Amino acid sequence: MQGISRISLVAAVLIVSVFVMIFVLENQQRVTLSFLGWVTASLPISLFFTGALILGMAIAPMAILIGRAVGFRSKSKR
Numbered sequence: 001m002q003g004i005s006r007i008s009l010v011a012a013v014l015i016v017s018v019f020v021m022i023f024v025l026e027n028q029q030r031v032t033l034s035f036l037g038w039v040t041a042s043l044p045i046s047l048f049f050t051g052a053l054i055l056g057m058a059i060a061p062m063a064i065l066i067g068r069a070v071g072f073r074s075k076s077k078r
Contacts, residue, residue: 024050 027046032039040048 020050020053 024044024046027049028044030042031045031048032042033048034040
């Protein structure tokens with residue numbers, strides 16, 4: 001059973017990787033982003049989206065762990 005879950009995990013990672021690569025190759029238009037007076041250099045739009053994906057994948061587990069820690073503390077005080 002563990003082998004099947006490992007194979008399905010590898011397959012899911014490969015599928016996501018292929019879709020990200022296709023997205024990057026298809027979106028090479030250069031854009032400039034501005035936010036609260038901060039302006040970026042002219043870079044491919046795929047770079048901004050891929051950066052947001054990686055940032056979200058890094059922040060989400062930390063937010064989940066913090067949420068569980070806060071929830072665990074509040075439940076243990078009751």
